[in-house]
């Protein structure tokens with residue numbers, strides 16, 4: 001069955017809008033945040049209109065309903081990534097908070113001077129800065145796996161670092177948000193485990209596109225954000241292997257995460273609540289559950305094939321434009337292209353694109369070290385999702401030509 | 410929710426709790442809390458040389474459901490072998506309570522079983538039972 005993006009688009013009210021009376025909206029900033037289908041919007045609306053209450057506490061109709069829905073969403077997420085139990089699914093604010101949680105709690109219990117955490121040059125700041133902060137607190141050393149010219153990780157150096165350094169954890173992105181590179185996380189995890197190191201996978205860019213399987217990947221932690229995969233903002237997931245989560249101290253202190261509290265001290269609640277202090281993002285979690293329902297109903301391989309075909313066309317036509325340099329040339333990559341244009345700054349390009357109704361990201365995309373490594377200050381990034389169409393790619397390419405005409409004399 | 414929620418049997422147990430009061434000395438001694446509401450249960454048991462539970466004594470504080478379930482479970486445990494006790498599941502106490510419970514109330518009803526199984530087996534075993 002052919003994938004019909006034109007029909008799928010009908011599910012996304014925001015995409016029905018025009019940028020102005022004559023200019024359609026071309027949304028190509030999906031790697032930053034995706035749009036939301038009607039079903040997710042309806043779920044949030046219904047929740048606030050008819051189900052809203054705090055969870056886990058009230059013995060009343062609404063609280064029971066909210067609790068059922070919130071915990072039901074957790075089970076949907078568990079199945080979505082194929083975790084063994086729902087207790088391995090911790091709701092967080094997003095990828096960033098999930099990574100900070102691991103750096104702060106697993107780090108506190110396990111890392112000390114002489115230990116090494118391996119990150120990579122292509123990481124989002126979330127997977128670099130969290131570890132820098134923890135390194136200052138706990139005294140371990142942070143090393144980075146370098147890149148090859150095509151924008152893939154230097155696997156030989158990775159293997160050497162694992163062999164020669166006292167690596168305790170590898171903090172690795174599954175998909176680069178700038179180069180598009182998809183890293184071989186299953187193989188890299190196997191190698192890390194062979195050297196006694198754990199692996200945290202940043203799946204912010206892959207969870208929206210692929211069916212992830214934490215048991216097949218065998219990663220120890222995996223983090224992703226709801227808002228990039230059709231869900232609301234303010235909700236994301238930390239998956240962790242149960243025995244690791246059990247052994248970790250809590251992250252934030254407060255309500256819901258305790259078993260008992262006295263003025264002298266406290267004991268911790270079971271998983272996953274130990275890591276969910278305070279009133280959680282209830283509506284958002286339920287909304288993310290609805291987003292997972294939507295993705296499950298989608299023919300994901302067909303959606304991927306559609307996205308990939310659009311990407312190939314976008315990549316080829318963009319690369320043909322004089323002065324344009326597309327970043328990254330990994331053989332396996334996600335549907336996004338960051339680029340620079342000789343003689344034009346990224347922000348100016350994005351501004352002209354916006355006048356043509358094309359939404360892209362301009363800047364360093366939270367990958368400053370990578371941009372430094374590439375010798376550029378900023379880039380423009382176009383990123384696709386399954387609801388994009390060939391018309392979107394056309395409008396984008398025309399707008400880039402227009403930007404060139406305006407900006408490069 | 411209708412008035413029949415508090416079935417006569419539950420109220421009877423809640424008003425006239427069986428085996429309340431801790432045993433000392435004893436062969437089994439474990440305490441658990443329900444973090445959602447602060448209900449507390451302390452369970453003690455005397456076990457004979459054949460591994461049969463002979464006496465049960467418990468203490469605790471909480472709602473009618475949690476207290477009644479401790480009272481009911483205590484009665485059932487007397488005469489049971491440890492081997493049987495280890496195999497108890499959530500449905501066993503839910504059947505004792507005998508009324509449909511919503512998600513937050515299930516925690517109340519199973520606090521006594523949780524205390525038994527965490528003490529007898531492990532907290533991981535209990536979490537698996539809870540997730541069934």
Ligand SMILES: Cc1ncc(COP(=O)(O)O)c(C=O)c1O
Pocket residue numbers: 031032093094095096097124126127173175176177202204205225366
């Ligand atoms: C690879 C990667 N990691 C982490 C993040 C951070 O996600 P969030 O801002 O939702 O926490 C993003 C997105 O911004 C990302 O692309």
